[in-house]
Ligand SMILES: C=C1C[C@]23C[C@H]1CC[C@H]2[C@]1(C)CCC[C@@](C)(C(=O)O)[C@H]1[C@@H]3C(=O)O
Ligand SMILES: O=C(O)CCC(=O)C(=O)O
């Protein structure tokens with residue numbers, strides 16, 4: 111309904127984001143490395159060394175790279191996108207039956223309207239997260255995307271969670287965001303986007319687009335991984351912009367530390383640092399950062415600093 115209104119409802123307007131204006135003529139590409147994993151899987155020493163060099167260089171700068179020959183079957187990816195199409199095409203009343211509740215990391219969300227009242231993102235999402243409650247044959251069971259089961263089986267059970275994003279066409283795309291500027295609070299993000307384009311990274315002092323590649327996954331490191339590297343690897347500001355003509359969809363998987371793991375840079379990494387060998391971040395656990403983003407703070411570009419300011423006043427163990 112909202113999509114058909116000529117004027118964007120005010121709740122969706124992101125005032126004050128002057129970098130928005132760049133998007134009209136923003137055809138800068140990030141040119142992140144495309145890492146071919148074929149040789150890596152075959153144990154080819156040279157290929158492994160080359161892949162590590164590419165990934166290291168990307169993570170030291172903007173934290174984004176793409177991987178190809180990842181051995182995730184293209185038919186499985188296609189099936190996941192088909193499943194996702196089916197989910198988003200469901201009537202709204204059916205989607206609302208699995209509406210995501212505050213603090214839960216699973217279910218349907220329309221523009222996060224259940225959480226925020228302004229600067230709403232122009233998107234619908236289905237999340238398949240760890241505190242998922244099996245609701246006896248409801249929508250979530252019948253539509254749980256094939257890939258979600260695959261990712262849970264391959265990445266293990268703890269603290270992975272998957273999301274499907276649908277960004278509908280928007281009549282005034284330059285006034286809103288599909289997903290607003292943020293750094294991922296997570297460890298690693300694995301994303302498969304369709305061919306429409308819209309993912310942008312703020313690197314080299316400007317917004318740069320991440321090229322859609324059907325046969326590749328986009329990987330980026332998040333705040334938690336940055337903290338584990340004592341700040342060496344960068345969790346980078348990024349956003350999803352929308353357009354007037356085409357819906358855009360993305361599948362996103364967030365990999366995080368197990369719930370009881372203390373996020374702390376290894377001592378030998380600190381010891382090998384040049385100059386002051388000091389810890390840049392307090393110790394923390396992922397579930398506490400996740401709780402912060404779900405109950406106390408909307409993840410943006412300063413989530414981690416805000417989290418460490420909040421932590422002492424929280425009664426988290
Ligand atoms: C831990 C998370 C919170 C969000 C999903 C994952 C990693 C990215 C976060 C998010 C996408 C950052 C922008 C704001 C947000 C509210 C959104 O637009 O979806 C964030 C997600 C969330 O809080 O659900
Ligand atoms: O959909 C996209 O391309 C990016 C989404 C994103 O950054 C996120 O969900 O964290």
Ligand SMILES: [Fe+2]
Pocket residue numbers: 292293294299348
């Ligand atoms: Fe993100």
